[in-house]
Amino acid sequence: MGRAKYIISAVLGSFAVAYVSDVLVADKKIFGGTTPKTVSSEEWWEETDKKCQAWPRTAGPPVVMNPISRQNFIVKSKTEA
Incomplete structure (x- = not known):
């Protein structure tokens, strides 16, 4: 147990320094x-999102570029499967 306190304190110290x-x-x-405008501007993010959603699809049904941020995924229960 003697070495553990040194390891834990070293890890915590490295997190603090980081x-x-x-x-x-x-x-x-x-x-x-x-800070670049592309990071700080809400307008830029909105325009980028519009561009990503407007890309033509060549196969399959239309999808959103980032479904996790849009929360449009459906979780099926095991009874439905």
Whole structure:
């Protein structure tokens, strides 16, 4: 049990260092730069989604590009199968 406390504390410490580094680099922009418009603009996301949904389909029924984000999947119970 003696080694476990060192391993656990080292893992927790590495998570803390990774989190602080992420905040400093990504959020505080310590190396400069700005957040791209493609990430920060809701309008851009909407237009991109429209483009993805407008792609022509060559086979099968129409589908959405990302069904998980749209929550349009159907979970069937075992009795229906």
